[in-house]
Amino acid sequence: GAVVSQHPSRVICKSGTSVKIECRSLDFQATTMFWYRQFPKKSLMLMATSNEGSKATYEQGVEKDKFLINHASLTLSTLTVTSAHPEDSSFYICSAHLQGRVDIQYFGAGTRLSVL
Amino acid sequence: DAKTTQPPSMDCAEGRAANLPCNHSTISGNEYVYWYRQIHSQGPQYIIHGLKNNETNEMASLIITEDRKSSTLILPHATLRDTAVYYCIYSDSWGKFQFGAGTQVVVTP
Numbered sequence: 001g002a003v004v005s006q007h008p009s010r011v012i013c014k015s016g017t018s019v020k021i022e023c024r025s026l027d028f029q030a031t032t033m034f035w036y037r038q039f040p041k042k043s044l045m046l047m048a049t050s051n052e053g054s055k056a057t058y059e060q061g062v063e064k065d066k067f068l069i070n071h072a073s074l075t076l077s078t079l080t081v082t083s084a085h086p087e088d089s090s091f092y093i094c095s096a097h098l099q100g101r102v103d104i105q106y107f108g109a110g111t112r113l114s115v116l
Numbered sequence: 117d118a119k120t121t122q123p124p125s126m127d128c129a130e131g132r133a134a135n136l137p138c139n140h141s142t143i144s145g146n147e148y149v150y151w152y153r154q155i156h157s158q159g160p161q162y163i164i165h166g167l168k169n170n171e172t173n174e175m176a177s178l179i180i181t182e183d184r185k186s187s188t189l190i191l192p193h194a195t196l197r198d199t200a201v202y203y204c205i206y207s208d209s210w211g212k213f214q215f216g217a218g219t220q221v222v223v224t225p
Contacts, residue, residue, distance in 0.1 A: 006159070032211065043203075044160070044215040093159050102148055103211040107159035 002028050004096045006108025013084055014116055021079045021111045023094030029074035030096035034105060035067070038091040050077040084115040119143070120204045125220045128198075134191040136219055138204030141185040147207065149180065151189045153200040154218070160203065163189065194223045 003026040013019050023033055031052045036044040048069055049057040056069035066088075068080040077096075081088055091112055095105040121139040128134040140149060148167050152160040164171055164178045166187070171178040177190040191198055203218040 004159075034212070036215075043217050044154075044213075046212060046214065049210065049212060091157070095159075097211055099211075102165060103207040104150065104162060104165065105211075105213060106162060107152075110157070110159045112157070 002096070002098055002104075002106040004094065004106045004108045006094050006111055008111060009109060010112045010114075012114045012116065015085055016083055019081045019084055019113060021081075021092055021094070021113075023077045023079070023096065023108050025075045025096040025106070028096070028098055030077075031074060031099060032097040033071060033077040034095045034097065035069065035077075035079050036093045036095070038093060038110075040091075044093060052077075081113065084113070086115045089113055089115045119206065119214060120216050122202070122204055122216060122219045124217060125222070128191075128194045128221060128223050130196060130223050130225050131193055134194045134198065134221060134223070136189040136191075136202050136204075136221065137186065138189070139186045140204065140206060143184055143206050145184070149178070149184075149187050150205045150207070150213070151176070151178065152203045152205065153198075153221075154203070155197075155200045163202075191221075194221075196223050196225065199223045 005024045007022045033050040035047045038044050047062045050069045050071040052071045058064045071077040093110040095107045098104045148165050150165045151163040154160045166178045180187045201218040205213045
């Protein structure tokens with residue numbers, strides 16, 4: 001089946017530092033990947049669409065300078081949380097889009113970010 | 117905003133079938149319905165999808181009404197490991213998902 005690997009699974013950092021999260025599709029190529037954010041006991045909120053070879057598309061209210069997305073290859077997208085602050089603490093989840101007639105997304109296991 | 121409506125919670129006895137309803141009255145004719153589940157602190161797991169016909173795989177069955185305005189996910193023999201939040205979704209024209217609150221399913225012994 002389609003496997004998406006997300007790394008790291010958990011990161012704790014100091015306020016003001018930047019954190020990079022990687023999302024890899026292991027057994028398929030993904031021209032599109034998605035980044036979500038989830039607060040405790042809440043549903044997933046789409047942050048941005050990552051397109052291979054082009055700029056990411058951000059959802060309304062998501063700061064593009066805060067959440068830098070790079071999709072340099074067909075199997076890797078990265079999300080960098082720049083100058084992290086405690087309010088950025090959250091569960092970040094990526095998905096890779098297995099394109100075709102059906103828009104199935106396969107999700108990574110998520111990254112728990114805690115900013116002190 | 118999410119375009120589907122699901123009950124917030126549901127309890128199910130272990131070994132019994134769990135029937136999870138979903139309303140998607142604004143779905144268009146060529147949009148698939150997807151079901152995912154999320155076990156606590158993990159990424160969502162794909163379960164099944166369908167367009168018009170009923171579908172079955174090793175995890176579940178999907179029953180879609182003839183007018184396509186609602187569907188039901190059936191877990192035929194629920195186990196304790198099926199405890200999760202279940203999401204019913206359909207994508208927009210860009211392939212994006214808008215997650216609703218889902219249904220918290222608790223399977224009890």
